[in-house]
Amino acid sequence: MISRSxxxxxxxxxxxxxxMLLAGGIVITTAAAGWGEETVPPNLAELTIEELMNxxxxxxxxxxxxxxxxPASVTVVTSDEIKKYGYRTLADIIRGQRGFQVSxxxxxxxxxxxxxxRTGDYNSRILLILDxxxxxxxxxxxxxxxxxxxLDVDLIDRVEFIRGAGSSLYGNNAFFGVINIISRKGVDxxxxxxxxxxxxxxxxxxxxxxxxxxxxGLAALISGSIYDSAGNKRLFYPEFNDPATNNxxxxxxxxxxxxNLLGTFSYRDFTLQGAYVGREKAVPTASFGTVFNDxxxxxxxxxxxxxxxYGHAFGSLGVLARLFFDHYDYYSKSPYDLAAAxxxxxxxxxxxxxxxxxxxxxxQLTRTFLQKHRVIGGxxxxxxxxxxxxxxxxxxxxxxxxxxxxxxxxxxYLQDEYTILxxxxxxxxxxxxxxxxxxxxxxxRAALIYSPVDKTSFKLIYGEAFRAPNSYELFYDVPAFDQKxxxxxxxxxxxxxxxVFEQLLGDHLRLIVNSFTSRIDNLISQQTDADDMxxxxxxxxAETTGVGTEIEGLWANGFKGNLSYTYQEARDSDTDDILxxxxxxxxxxxxxxxxxxxxxxxxPELQYMSSxxxxxxxxxxxxxxxxxxxFSQKLLPGLELSGSAYNLFDTRYRDPxxxxxxxxxxxxxxxxxxxxxxxxx
Amino acid sequence: MTLLYLISKLCGVxxxxxxxxxxxxxxxxxxxVLSGKALAMDGLxxxxxxxxxxxxxxxxxxxxxQGTAGDQQELGLCxxxxxxxxxxxxxxxxxxxxxxxxxxxxxxxxxxxxxxxxLFISSSEKGRLSEIxxxxxxxxxxxxxxxKNFAQTxxxxxxxxxxxxxxxxxxxxxxxxxxxxxxxxxLKLARSVVQ
Numbered sequence: 109m110i111s112r113s114x115x116x117x118x119x120x121x122x123x124x125x126x127x128m129l130l131a132g133g134i135v136i137t138t139a140a141a142g143w144g145e146e147t148v149p150p151n152l153a154e155l156t157i158e159e160l161m162n163x164x165x166x167x168x169x170x171x172x173x174x175x176x177x178x179p180a181s182v183t184v185v186t187s188d189e190i191k192k193y194g195y196r197t198l199a200d201i202i203r204g205q206r207g208f209q210v211s212x213x214x215x216x217x218x219x220x221x222x223x224x225x226r227t228g229d230y231n232s233r234i235l236l237i238l239d240x241x242x243x244x245x246x247x248x249x250x251x252x253x254x255x256x257x258x259l260d261v262d263l264i265d266r267v268e269f270i271r272g273a274g275s276s277l278y279g280n281n282a283f284f285g286v287i288n289i290i291s292r293k294g295v296d297x298x299x300x301x302x303x304x305x306x307x308x309x310x311x312x313x314x315x316x317x318x319x320x321x322x323x324x325g326l327a328a329l330i331s332g333s334i335y336d337s338a339g340n341k342r343l344f345y346p347e348f349n350d351p352a353t354n355n356x357x358x359x360x361x362x363x364x365x366x367x368n369l370l371g372t373f374s375y376r377d378f379t380l381q382g383a384y385v386g387r388e389k390a391v392p393t394a395s396f397g398t399v400f401n402d403x404x405x406x407x408x409x410x411x412x413x414x415x416x417x418y419g420h421a422f423g424s425l426g427v428l429a430r431l432f433f434d435h436y437d438y439y440s441k442s443p444y445d446l447a448a449a450x451x452x453x454x455x456x457x458x459x460x461x462x463x464x465x466x467x468x469x470x471x472q473l474t475r476t477f478l479q480k481h482r483v484i485g486g487x488x489x490x491x492x493x494x495x496x497x498x499x500x501x502x503x504x505x506x507x508x509x510x511x512x513x514x515x516x517x518x519x520x521y522l523q524d525e526y527t528i529l530x531x532x533x534x535x536x537x538x539x540x541x542x543x544x545x546x547x548x549x550x551x552x553r554a555a556l557i558y559s560p561v562d563k564t565s566f567k568l569i570y571g572e573a574f575r576a577p578n579s580y581e582l583f584y585d586v587p588a589f590d591q592k593x594x595x596x597x598x599x600x601x602x603x604x605x606x607x608v609f610e611q612l613l614g615d616h617l618r619l620i621v622n623s624f625t626s627r628i629d630n631l632i633s634q635q636t637d638a639d640d641m642x643x644x645x646x647x648x649x650a651e652t653t654g655v656g657t658e659i660e661g662l663w664a665n666g667f668k669g670n671l672s673y674t675y676q677e678a679r680d681s682d683t684d685d686i687l688x689x690x691x692x693x694x695x696x697x698x699x700x701x702x703x704x705x706x707x708x709x710x711x712p713e714l715q716y717m718s719s720x721x722x723x724x725x726x727x728x729x730x731x732x733x734x735x736x737x738x739f740s741q742k743l744l745p746g747l748e749l750s751g752s753a754y755n756l757f758d759t760r761y762r763d764p765x766x767x768x769x770x771x772x773x774x775x776x777x778x779x780x781x782x783x784x785x786x787x788x789x
Numbered sequence: 790m791t792l793l794y795l796i797s798k799l800c801g802v803x804x805x806x807x808x809x810x811x812x813x814x815x816x817x818x819x820x821x822v823l824s825g826k827a828l829a830m831d832g833l834x835x836x837x838x839x840x841x842x843x844x845x846x847x848x849x850x851x852x853x854x855q856g857t858a859g860d861q862q863e864l865g866l867c868x869x870x871x872x873x874x875x876x877x878x879x880x881x882x883x884x885x886x887x888x889x890x891x892x893x894x895x896x897x898x899x900x901x902x903x904x905x906x907x908l909f910i911s912s913s914e915k916g917r918l919s920e921i922x923x924x925x926x927x928x929x930x931x932x933x934x935x936x937k938n939f940a941q942t943x944x945x946x947x948x949x950x951x952x953x954x955x956x957x958x959x960x961x962x963x964x965x966x967x968x969x970x971x972x973x974x975x976l977k978l979a980r981s982v983v984q
Contacts, residue, residue, distance in 0.1 A: 152841035153881045157849075157978055160841055161954060188953060265951075295980045296951060325984055376984065421942055424919045479920060527916060 179535040179555030179569060180274070181608045181622040183658065185267045187292065189668075192700050192711040194737030194752030194782065195261055196313075198253040202287070203715060204696055205269050206622075206658045206672035210253065211689060211763035213774050214343070214362060215391050215407055217254040221271075221284040222624065223652045223678030225689040227723055228634075228766035233283035233575055233600075235274065239291050239372075239381060240428075241415045244281050245436035246492055246515075247462040249578040251287075255366040256387040256409045260333040262303055262315055262786075263370055265292045271622065273571030273604040275551035276537040279488070279519050280576045283602055284626075293372055294319035294327035300789055307782030309362075310338035325376040333368040340777070343392045345400075347770045353400040358392035361403060377420045384412035391440075395768045399455055402443040410437040426474035428486075436464045441502075457502040462580075465493040482525040484537075491516045495579055499586060509586045511593075513579060517543045531559040541574070545582060549574045549599050563612035571606075574599040581632055581644040591642040598646050602628045616661050623655040627681075634767070649681030666702040666709065671695075686721060689764040691730070693718035703738075711737040722764040724772035731761035748786040755779050836877040838955055839948060843907060843933060844881040844891060846946060849975035852906060853968030855929045864889040865904040867896045869921065870911030899924040910934040910944070918942060929968050940983050945969065949980060956980040 152160070185201050195201050199210045199217045209220040211227075219231050230250035236243040238259060244251050252258075267289050274282030297319025305313045313335040321327035339362025349356035366387035373380045387409045394400040415432040439461035447454040472486035492514050499509040523537030535555040542548050553571035560566070577597035585593035604626040611619045631648035654676030662668045674694045678687045686692070695716040702709055718730040737752040755778055762773040847864060859865075864886055868874065878893045885891075894905070899921055902908060908930045914921060915936050922943045925932060932944045939947030940958035945967060947958045960983040964971050976982055 152837055153844050153884055155841060157842065157845045157975070160838055160845065161956065161978065321981060325982065327981070476919060479917060530916075 177533065177557060177565075178270070179553065179557065179567065181271045181567075181606070181610075181620060181656075183269050183620075183660075185269075187265050189698075189700070190261055190264055191741075191748065191750065191786075192709050192737060192739045193698060193713055194711065194735065194739070194750055194754075194784070196782070197255060197261060198257045198259075198267075198287075198289075201261065201264075201267055202253060204670075204698055204713060206620075206656045206696065207271065207654075207674045207676070207694070208269070209689075209691065209694065209717060212254070212776060213395070213763065213765055213769065214393055215389055215395065216252070216256070219251075219253055220689060222626065222654060223676035223687065223690040223692070224284060224628075224650065225764075226687060227689050227764050228768065232281055232578060235278050235280075235282040235286045237278070237286060237288045238383070239289070239379075239415070240417065240430065241381070241413060241432060242278075243411075245411060245434070246464050246466050246490075246495060247436065247438075247497065247579045249281055249575070252385075252409065252411070255335055255337075255364055256385060256389075256411070258368065258383045258385045258411055259289060259291060259370060260315055260331065260368045262333070263292050263317065263329075263331055265290045265296065272569060272606050272624065273551070273553060273573035273602055273626075275541075275549075275573035276539050276553035276571060277484075277521060277523060279521075279539055279541050279551070280517075280549075280574065283573045283575045283600070291370070291372065292319070292329070293321075293374070294329040295321040297329060297788075301786060302788075303784065303786040305782055305784035307337075308780035309340060309777075310336075311780075311782070312336050325374075327372075327374045329370070329372045331368075331370045335364070335366045337364045339363045339390070340392075343775075345393065345771055348394065348400045356400075358394075358401050359403075361390045361392035361401065361405070364389045377418050379417045379419075380415070381417070382412070382414045384410075386410045393765075393769055393771060393774065395766075396442060397444070397770075399443040399445050399453075402455070404441055404443050404457060407440040408438065411435065424476055428470075428472040428474075430470040431467075432469070433467045434465065436462070438462045444501075456504070458499065459502055460499045461497070463494055463496045463498075466495070467491055467493060480527045482527075484523045484525075485521065487518070487520045489516070489518045497579065497584060508588050509584070511583050511585065513583050515543065515545050515579070517541060517576075533557040541576075543576055543599075545595070546577065546598055549576070565608075565610045567606070567608040567610075569604075569606040569608070571604050573602050573604070575632075577632055577644070587641070589642075590640060592637075594644050597632060597644060598630055600628065600630050600632055600646070602626050616663050618660045620658045620660075621655065622658075625651070625653040627651050629681075650678060650687060651681055652676060652678035654678075666700065666706060668700040669698065671697040688721050688723055691717045691720050693730075707742050708740045709738070711739060713737075720764055722772045723767060726772055728762050728764060728773055731759050732757070733759055733761065746788040748784075748788075750784045752782045752784075753779060754782070834877060835950070835955070836874045837880065839935070840874055840877045840881050842948070842955060842957070843909060844884060844886065846931065846933065846975070847886045847891065847907060849972040850931055850964075851970040851972075852931075853929050853970075855968060859904055862889060863892045863904070864906050865892050865894060866907040866909065867894045867902065867905035868909045868911060869896055869899070869902075869914060871913035873911055902928065902930065905930055907931045907933060910936065910939075912936050918944075925967075927966050927968075931967065931969055932963070940981075945971075951980070958983060 183205060202208045202219055203210050207222055209225055211218050211225060219234055221234060230248045232249035234251060236251040243258060267287060270286040270288060272285060274286045278286055297317060301317045303315040315333040317331035319329035341360055343358045343362060345356045369384040371382045389407050391405045391407060398405050413432055413434040415430060418429045420427050439459055442458045443455050444458050445453050445455050468490035470488045472484065474484050476482045495514050496512045497509060500507045519539055519541040521539035526534045528534055535557060538552040540550055551572050551574060555567055555569040558566045576599045581597055582595050583593045584591060604624060606624045609621040613619055628650045630646040631650060632644050632646055633648040634642055635645050635647060637643050654674060656672060656674040658672035660670045676692060678690045679685060680687060698713040700709055700711050713735040714732060716732045720728045722728060734756040735754045736756050737750055739750040741748045758779040762775050765771050765774050843866060872895055881891055882893050883890055910921060910932060912935055918936055933946045934944055935948040940960040943963055945960055945963045949956045949958060957979055958981045959971060959976060959979040962984060
């Protein structure tokens with residue numbers, strides 16, 4: 109592969125935007141026309157309930173009231189969109205969201221938001237919640253969004269993107285936002301569902317799910333998925349273009365295998381859920397100074413949990429209790445050449461791992477007082493059972509690190525949604541977190557939500573959030589690697605002001621404008637000490653300011669669309685420079701176009717990201733990526749068939765790499781295809 | 790084709806593939822308009838469908854003696870709060886059910902509930918829901934709403950929208966409190982039945 113600057117020469121951002129808006133305008137007009145010409149619907153009163161249950165509806169309730177009342181800017185992606193846009197992973201879903209970005213280094217995917225996408229950080233400034241269960245693990249506090257993510261995206265009912273500081277309710281990691289996933293349950297299946305897909309780069313995926321519910325209140329869902337991709341056969345990295353390193357070609361080193369399991373069982377007020385994912389990925393980039401083009405370099409990630417939930421309403425008192433056990437295990441097998449310069453190679457395999465288990469419990473009470481105060485109060489406890497990091501050479505055996513620091517944390521929180529006037533709500537809350545590593549963190553948030561007229565709402569929000577120093581930053585202490593831990597780290601802190609304006613335009617369009625300005629202090633950054641050792645310190649700061657605009661439309665015939673533009677400036681507090689991996693402009697658009705009513709849909713997507721700086725001080729060109737999915741359902745009963753093209757124009761683009769990479773940036777995949785078949789019976 | 794031209798103009802050097810794609814998009818947009826007549830059965834206004842559900846519910850519910858005491862000619866379907874149906878009730882208004890005529894009324898408070906066999910609580914009343922359900926108490930009324938978790942909070946039938954289709958939850962205990970008998974056929978179709 110020859111690297112050339114991104115495929116997008118002449119389109120300036122302004123022009124692109126103009127074009128997209130214009131296209132949007134045309135879309136809206138044609139859609140409205142389409143609806144207007146519709147034939148008179150059949151007399152619904154003559155249909156049976158079974159028939160009614162099969163009618164698809166599009167209504168104002170899609171724009172749930174809840175969204176405009178939430179003390180944040182919230183957008184939602186539904187299972188329907190996941191099918192119609194051919195989303196394969198959570199990363200695919202996130203890429204389409206206003207203000208979010210995802211970069212990939214051929215091992216892990218990294219989520220950036222509000223211009224903050226610092227390389228080398230493992231997604232610890234976003235909280236991921238699955239059915240109310242916290243997914244961020246307890247060593248790196250990371251979330252996974254690629255194939256190493258817990259839930260097969262086919263099993264997602266909806267994903268809520270809640271932007272802004274959310275620690276007042278959710279605690280650690282709810283720094284820039286919360287991604288809240290609600291899974292499909294047994295009642296949504298009522299039978300068996302089989303799915304299979306095949307795609308470019310020899311990628312195959314299969315899934316079997318069974319779900320049902322019984323009038324007694326018993327419901328169950330079990331599902332298993334398996335994925336296998338050969339990846340790119342040859343990846344060329346000019347940085348390694350030397351006969352000694354296979355002329356820069358990483359051969360058959362992009363493969364990936366994963367499997368997911370999910371079980372959700374509920375009986376009346378109780379729900380028991382278990383989820384598990386395992387993934388193996390070959391690493392073609394020779395990251396962390398390993399030997400290039402060595403097929404033994406792989407990472408393995410395993411994440412799982414068991415969660416028992418009880419929810420009941422005692423009159424006006426809502427009670428939610430939860431008891432859970434979590435597991436996270438990561439290891440890598442990495443080839444290192446220990447020979448001195450000039451000597452023949454002496455490659456030794458090294459194993460780096462984190463093995464973790466923890467349990468926790470949670471109690472949340474909700475009650476409305478005097479009809480004006482909806483109060484949520486609760487507490488959480490998390491105790492770690494295993495929290496171990498170790499590192500050794502396999503043969504000859506040599507131990508570099510074996511550290512176990514069992515930490516625990518607890519928290520209390522209270523939030524009041526005070527309806528001052530029918531159209532004016534004050535949402536105020538505070539949370540106190542206690543970590544035995546650094547002490548206390550207090551996170552307040554206040555939001556004033558004003559709806560002067562029925563379809564308009566304004567939200568003014570101030571919030572503080574934190575990210576606790578993780579075990580890796582605190583305790584990864586290996587003098588042989590010139591790296592030491594720093595148990596004195598304090599949490600990172602963000603203070604954020606936001607203004608959200610939401611407007612329903614007629615029955616079909618929703619407009620959101622969300623401006624924000626945040627100040628981040630005590631950012632944890634890796635430094636080199638006087639003794640030449642790498643160490644994490646609370647030294648950096650950043651400011652991020654921006655505005656996002658989004659227009660969402662849906663029409664009765666199944667036509668849907670979404671167009672967003674984000675302008676953001678994320679700067680280093682000391683140097684005032686724009687941060688690494690921080691695009692200033694992002695434009696995203698997607699459409700669902702019914703080709704044959706309720707049976708055949710086209711789902712084009714367009715995503716633009718402006719130029720980004722790399723760690724090496726280079727500038728990566730902005731780029732546009734387009735995806736197109738054609739989705740069909742009901743051609744035969746229970747059958748869904750889709751075909752997708754990702755990166756349809758074969759745009760060449762690159763993502764910035766982290767400090768662990770010799771490469772300053774990593775070229776991304778060109779055009780790929782996938783076909784998928786789902787059968788329900 | 791104007792759009793195509795425009796895009797190629799705007800982008801100057803424009804990539805031909807992109808223009809082709811744009812053309813594709815335009816075609817796709819125009820297609821559903823041309824085939825507009827085909828868009829009949831599906832994608833109906835949510836509340837038209839819900840009104841048909843309400844009418845159907847009436848067929849599958851038996852009211853106790855007290856519930857059918859009033860006017861013998863009418864079956865009252867009352868809407869409490871802001872009316873989301875618009876003209877959506879027209880299709881079911883006046884239709885026969887259980888040898889009566891379905892009458893649709895808009896009421897402003899629970900004290901006007903006298904002639905209601907079915908009470909639809911609009912989502913505008915979300916904030917006052919517990920108050921309303923307390924006021925309804927053991928009255929022989931079939932309460933229906935699309936407020937979230939309605940059946941779980943003590944209403945009889947709660948609408949839920951899943952995958953753009955309408956489903957409903959039934960609260961058996963609430964039905965029994967109101968002296969309503971819900972046919973097993975309806976229970977079978979419910980997404981979940983709260984005991």
